[in-house]
Amino acid sequence: EAGVTQFPSHSVIEKGQTVTLRCDPISGHDNLYWYRRVMGKEIKFLLHFVKESKQDESGMPNNRFLAERTGGTYSTLKVQPAELEDSGVYFCASSQDTGGRGSEAFFGQGTRLTVV
Amino acid sequence: GQSLEQPSEVTAVEGAIVQINCTYQTSGFYGLSWYQQHDGGAPTFLSYNALDGLEETGRFSSFLSRSDSYGYLLLQELQMKDSASYFCAVRVNTNAGKSTFGDGTTLTVKP
Numbered sequence: 001e002a003g004v005t006q007f008p009s010h011s012v013i014e015k016g017q018t019v020t021l022r023c024d025p026i027s028g029h030d031n032l033y034w035y036r037r038v039m040g041k042e043i044k045f046l047l048h049f050v051k052e053s054k055q056d057e058s059g060m061p062n063n064r065f066l067a068e069r070t071g072g073t074y075s076t077l078k079v080q081p082a083e084l085e086d087s088g089v090y091f092c093a094s095s096q097d098t099g100g101r102g103s104e105a106f107f108g109q110g111t112r113l114t115v116v
Numbered sequence: 117g118q119s120l121e122q123p124s125e126v127t128a129v130e131g132a133i134v135q136i137n138c139t140y141q142t143s144g145f146y147g148l149s150w151y152q153q154h155d156g157g158a159p160t161f162l163s164y165n166a167l168d169g170l171e172e173t174g175r176f177s178s179f180l181s182r183s184d185s186y187g188y189l190l191l192q193e194l195q196m197k198d199s200a201s202y203f204c205a206v207r208v209n210t211n212a213g214k215s216t217f218g219d220g221t222t223l224t225v226k227p
Contacts, residue, residue: 003158004158031211031213032213033213033214035217040219040220041219042120042203042216042217042218042219042220043159043203043205043217043220044217045214045215045216048211048213048214055211056211056214091158091159093213094213095213104149104161104164105161105213105215106158106161107151107158107159107160108158109156109157109158110158
């Protein structure tokens with residue numbers, strides 16, 4: 001079974017440009033999450049989808065970030081226009097259940113975004 | 117606010133035992149998870165404690181004391197491949213995927 005996959009693995013863009021990150025969750029996982037790690041600090045929650053609906057977007061930093069999950073399968077995270085402080089590693093995770101002791105979130109390898 | 121504190125770096129030798137502590141202050145608490153991340157890789161789930169006490173999974177154990185807002189990850193019989201970053205993360209609600217993470221502890225295992 002394929003894990004969570006993210007594309008691209010690396011992206012270098014200039015300030016002011018647009019970048020779109022993609023995440024394919026594990027098949028059958030209704031829950032999809034975006035996180036990011038900036039400057040080697042903590043991994044911070046951005047938002048949570050349940051199928052195609054945004055369940056929680058409390059961690060989105062500002063309106064330059066737009067996440068979509070059309071059809072409830074893969075998700076995209078677009079940054080437009082990108083700023084220098086957006087540099088970091090963007091992780092996607094998915095889970096089958098929303099809670100319970102046995103449930104866990106599976107992470108992708110992340111997209112390393114560098115804004116220059 | 118929400119904060120988790122864990123040491124930034126720990127060094128140990130092969131075969132030794134190491135304990136990585138985590139203290140937390142969060143507005144919600146449903147449990148404490150631990151993740152391992154090798155350089156450039158995906159954070160991998162290691163363990164989850166919702167109740168006080170010790171959970172053991174092979175060479176790794178995790179402990180939680182909710183009254184002390186404290187937990188730790190214990191790694192025994194250290195191997196070189198255990199060199200990685202270890203994150204503690206608090207589940208702030210029933211949602212398995214919404215967690216507040218610490219900054220991570222870089223564990224270096226030396227021969």
